[in-house]
Every structure is written in structure tokens, then in C-alpha cells.
Amino acid sequence: MSLKAIASALGLSVTTVSRALNGYDDVAEETRQRIQQEARRRGYRPNAVARRLKTGRTNAVGLLFPVTPLPFNDISFVEMMGAIAQSLARADVDLLIIADDTHDDHRGMQRMLRTKCVDALIVAHTARHDSRLIKLQQLAFPFLALGRSELDSPYAWFDFDNYNGPALAVTHYADRGLQRFAWLGSHHDQTFVDQRRQGFLDTLAQRGLAQDACWQVDPTRREGYRLTRQLLAQARRPQVVMADCNMLGDGAAIALREAGFITGSQRIELVVYDGLPADSVISDPVTSIVQATRPDVGQQVAEMVLRLIQGEDVNSLQVLWQPELKLP
CATH class of the missing domain: 3.40.50.2300 (Response regulator)
Known part of the structure; x- marks a missing residue:
């Protein structure tokens, strides 16, 4: 199914259809929704390579987690990871899972940065003085920290009030x-x-x-x-x-x-x-x-990282959720 068929069905130009489906913000929201609805009806799937060449985006986000402690022993973390992946998938964005080891100079993260195969990183299990976040800030690479760290400049983060x-x-x-x-x-x-x-x-x-x-x-x-x-x-x-x-x-x-x-x-x-x-x-x-249901967390984190990719100011991407005490 081609862009030309969608454009013809809606009475629009191929350029307008292409820009709407590739996330450009110069298309009216009502028009964008019409185009997306028609594309879904026809089962249209954009060519990922062509989209990357046009927009410079990979439509992928990396989730960076430490090798130690092994987070997959934590059921809550696994459920949260799945919820983030599901929420990003609804926006046609893939989640890549990246193991990272402080003892090998963060080779997993360095590889992502070198190959440019993700548009942003979600950094899990942050430390008080997190060398990963410091490096990403120095390189001006978009990242969302799951947890707060002590950095010299503002950054995007999502956290619970663990205290x-x-x-x-x-x-x-x-x-x-x-x-x-x-x-x-x-x-x-x-x-x-x-x-x-x-x-x-x-x-x-x-x-x-x-x-x-x-x-x-x-x-x-x-x-x-x-x-x-x-x-x-x-x-x-x-x-x-x-x-x-x-x-x-x-x-x-x-x-x-x-x-x-x-x-x-x-x-x-x-x-x-x-x-x-x-x-x-x-x-x-x-x-x-x-703290929250995993679907709620996944939706919140996915929404924040998508806004980060769109270039939103990191000062508006800082969210602290409060816990509740659930008695037997």
C-alpha cells in the first residue's frame, strides 16, 4: 500500500500524507488524525529505512540497565519494562534492551551512542553520582533517568518518592x-x-x-x-x-x-x-x-521519552510520584 493511494483517497498531496505519517509538526492535527486513521484502515506500514533517511530518527529507544544487580530478578522491574515496551509500540517505537557494565567502561551504552541506533535512552537504576548520566549530558544525547542523580545541569527524570x-x-x-x-x-x-x-x-x-x-x-x-x-x-x-x-x-x-x-x-x-x-x-x-500499577508507569515513561525525542525542554520532564501504604 503506497502513500499515493492514501493521498488519493483523502484528496491530499503525497507530501502532506508523508509528513503526517513521519511525525512532522507542520500538519494540522485534524488532518494528521484522518491520515493516520486511513493508513491504519489500509494496513499501511512505513518503510523504516526510508523514514530514518527522511527524519534522521530510528524510531527506537534504548533501555539501559546495569548488569549488577541483575534487574531481571526483580519482578517489578520486568513488569515495568514490559509496560514501557507496550506503550512505546502504540507509537510505532521499538524498545531495545541494553545491558551495561560499569567495569567495562559502559561498552553497551558506548555502542548505542556510536551506532546511533536509538533516538534516546532510558537509564534505569541510577546512582547518586551516575557516570552514565554525566557522559550522556556531556554528549547532549537525549535520555530519561528512572531515578534521580546529582548532576550539574537539569535533565529529564521519572521517579517515585522512595523516602x-x-x-x-x-x-x-x-x-x-x-x-x-x-x-x-x-x-x-x-x-x-x-x-x-x-x-x-x-x-x-x-x-x-x-x-x-x-x-x-x-x-x-x-x-x-x-x-x-x-x-x-x-x-x-x-x-x-x-x-x-x-x-x-x-x-x-x-x-x-x-x-x-x-x-x-x-x-x-x-x-x-x-x-x-x-x-x-x-x-x-x-x-x-x-508505587503504581506497571501499566501506569509504562504509559508515563513512554509519554515522557516521546516528548523528549520531540525536543521538549527537560525542565518540563521531571515527574515525582507518591507511594501509598496498602494494609492487609
Whole structure:
């Protein structure tokens, strides 16, 4: 199906049809919608190579994730990645998954920049001083950070208020008279990890409470299980156990279930960021710090990166979403 057939059916010039389908902004919105509707009806698919030559765009976005920690162990990250891909696909933009390793000078990112096979990068799992973002800023390459970093110039970012999530949970249970809190957290150098731990510690301090334990370990089920077993062996068991990711939370839930502390009169409250994973063997309800549904996140991130590609000012592409506390 050719552009000429679409143009003839609508009584428009081939140039107008071509510019509308290739994203130029000099076509009236009403006309653009008519053209897109007719193209969809006829099953028209533009030639990707020709589009790139005309517009200089690849119609692809890269999602840059660190090799360590392996994010595919995090069910929430995988679901979010799928939601972003689906949302971008509705705009005929592909999502490329790019592994990146700090120990090899970010070769994955360097390859994307050298080959120019993406129009922008989504950078996941940001660090407080993120060398990837610094490099991208120096090169003036469009990027959207999933998480905030400390940079000298403004940049586009999407983030959750990670500090406020644990603060909500500590406040809720402290108001109920509970005083002994334990924290199971990741040891990785990532901004959201620091923010969650600091929200926990600061809120305890504001309430005049001291943490029973504040562990920083590999974010795995095994570690969540092992450390919770240690906590339960103490003479004064914690009244609340909080986990900063669902893998640690799932391990903690298994240990509490085995020991008979996840329900009943001796219940120890368990708070898990993002809730227990979908494949958890634990069916007992736990308290969750809920950030948003994955489709909502995917749509938001996709919309922001598309606006970034269109050249929108990065100062208008900075979004902070608030968490909610979901009780059992």
C-alpha cells in the first residue's frame, strides 16, 4: 500500500500524507488524525529505512540497565519494562534492551551512542553520582533517568518518592504503639536504595525509636529468609520487619510463615516494597508500599521519552510520584 493511494483517497498531496505519517509538526492535527486513521484502515506500514533517511530518527529507544544487580530478578522491574515496551509500540517505537557494565567502561551504552541506533535512552537504576548520566549530558544525547542523580545541569527524570514510602509505614505502626522495627535492605549503590533506607531511619529518629537491625545485603529471597531467621532468634523479636524489595520481602515472609509469626496473636508485621512477587508461595496478606500499577508507569515513561525525542525542554520532564501504604 503506497502513500499515493492514501493521498488519493483523502484528496491530499503525497507530501502532506508523508509528513503526517513521519511525525512532522507542520500538519494540522485534524488532518494528521484522518491520515493516520486511513493508513491504519489500509494496513499501511512505513518503510523504516526510508523514514530514518527522511527524519534522521530510528524510531527506537534504548533501555539501559546495569548488569549488577541483575534487574531481571526483580519482578517489578520486568513488569515495568514490559509496560514501557507496550506503550512505546502504540507509537510505532521499538524498545531495545541494553545491558551495561560499569567495569567495562559502559561498552553497551558506548555502542548505542556510536551506532546511533536509538533516538534516546532510558537509564534505569541510577546512582547518586551516575557516570552514565554525566557522559550522556556531556554528549547532549537525549535520555530519561528512572531515578534521580546529582548532576550539574537539569535533565529529564521519572521517579517515585522512595523516602516517603518507609516513612508512611513507620508512622502508621508507631501510631499503633509498635516500637521495635527491623530493616532488610539492598547493599547496592543506587539512589532509590539510599532514599528508602534513609526514610526508614529518619522517621524512627523523629519518633524517638531505635531500629532493632538495619541489614544491607544482596536483595534475594535467600538473604531475606536467612536474616529474618536471625531476627526471630533474638530475645526481643522485632514487631515490624520492613523489606526494601519484594525478593527480600518474600524470603522474610517464608521465614515468618514457618515460625508461625505471619498471622495470629503473635503476628509480626511485614512491610514489603511493591508487595510480594506474583510467584510467591505465601498467600497470607502483608502490608505493601505501593508505587503504581506497571501499566501506569509504562504509559508515563513512554509519554515522557516521546516528548523528549520531540525536543521538549527537560525542565518540563521531571515527574515525582507518591507511594501509598496498602494494609492487609
